[in-house]
Amino acid sequence: MHNKLVVFKNKEIRRTLHNNEWWFSVADVVEALTDSADPRQYIKKMRQRDPELESYWGTNCTPLEMVAPDGKKRATNCANTEGIFRIIQSIPSPKAEPFKRWLAKVGYERVQEIEDPELATKRTKALYRAKGYSDAWIEKRMRGIAVRAELTDEWKNRGINGEPEYAILTSEISKAAFGLTPSEYKNLKGLERENLRDHMTDLELIFSMLGEAATTEIARRQDAQGFGKNKIVARKGGRIAGEARENLEKETGGKVVTPENYLAEPESRKRLTRKKKG
Template structure:
C-alpha cells in the first residue's frame, strides 16, 4: 500500500492505495466537511441518526494501516463510493455542494441510460476540455466503440468479468506491442491514469486493430470460455503486432514509446503561446 495525502478545502485527507483502489480516512473527510472538534464522535452520532448507514457500515468502513504521528495505525477508510454515501449523511452546509453534484451526476447517468448518445457526447466534450485535438478524439472514440464490442463478445462467451478481462487484454497488448498494459504504463511514467488517454495516433490505431481482429477471430472460431478466448486474443494481438513491426521496419521509427501524448500536446500549446 502507498500512503499519500489529498488536499481538500485546505484540509489534508489521508489516503492509501489498497488493491489498486484509493481508500480515504473517514475521520479526515468528516473533519474537512464539518469542522467538528471531535470528528470521531460526529461519526458515531451520524451512524445513530442514519440507521441505513449504520446497517451497511461494515461494508463501507475498512480498517487499513495509515501513517500517523505515532507510526502506522489501523484507521477506518472508505473507497470513493463509500465516501459518497457518508457525505449523503452529513447535514453540514459544506457537504451540500457535494450532494448537489452527486444528484447532478445521478441525473446525467439516468439520461445516458435513456439516450446512450449523450454519454458519447459528454466523453467527447471532456476530451476537448482537456486539450486533445479533434483528430485524436475521433480515434479515441472509435477505439472505445471497438473495445465495447469486444467485451460484449467476451461477456456472451462465458468469460468472467474484471480479472479475466484484464488477462485477455494483456494477451492482446503483449502480442501487439510486446508489453502488457501495466508495463506500458510504466514505460510512459503513468500511475493510475488511463493508458489510452496518453497514447499517440499510431498507438491508438494498433490498439484498435488488435481488439477488432480479436473480435473477428473470436466470432469466426466461435470461441467459448476463457482458454479459447485467450487463444483468440493472442492471435488478434499478433495481427496488430505483425502490422506494427512491418511499419517500424519500413519507416525506421518505433511505435511503442515513452512519449506521453497529452503532455506533449500541452507542451506544444505552451510553446505556441510564448
C-alpha cells in the same frame, strides 16, 4: 460495470455504474472536499466522531471494483448519491454546497444518458476537449472505446467471467501487439493511476483497436468458447496488430510504442499535437 472519471474543481473522482446508478469513490470525494493528504485516515476519524454515520456505514457504502492509483483494480468503498450526501454532512468544508449541486447535476445527467445514450458520448468528447486533446485524437479514442465494448460483450457471450479474466486476455493482446503488458506499458509512460489509453498517441490507439477488433472477429469466426480458447484467440488477434506495427516500424524507421504521455498542461499538449502533425 462501466468505470469513468468525473472532475470536480480539478479533482478526479472515480465512479462506476452499479444497479443502473452512479456510485462514487468515498475516498476521492473526501479528498476533493478536504484536500486531505490521507483521505482514508480522515474517513476513519470522521466515522469515529460521528456514531450515526458509523452505524449506517455498511448501508451507505458498498465495496465496488475500481482502478486504484497503482493502476490495479481493487474493491473500493463507494456510495451512491444519497450515501454521499450523508457523508458530506460529516465534513465541515466550504466546498460542500458546491459539491452537492455538482453531484445532483451528475446524477441528473445519468438519467438523461439512459434516455439518450448519445449524450454520454457527447459529454465524454467535451471532457477530452476540455483537457486539451485534439478532435482527431478524440475521434480515435471514442472509436477505440466502441471497439473495446464490442470485444468485452463478445467475451461475456463466450463464457468469460468478467475481471480478472478480461484483464488477463487484454494483457495477452497487448503483449502480442506491443511487446508489453498494460502495466509495463504504463511504467514506460510514467503513469500511475491514469488510464493508459488516454495517454496513447494516434498510432498506439490505432494498433490497440486493430488488436482488439481482430480478436473479436477471430473469436466469432472460430466460435471460441471459454477462457482457454479465448486466450489463444487473444494472442492471435494481438499478433495481427503486432505484425502490422513491426511492418510500419520497418518502413518508417521509427517506433510506434513511445514513452510520451498527455500529463502535460493543455497548451503544451496542443503544441505537442501540432509538432506531430508537422
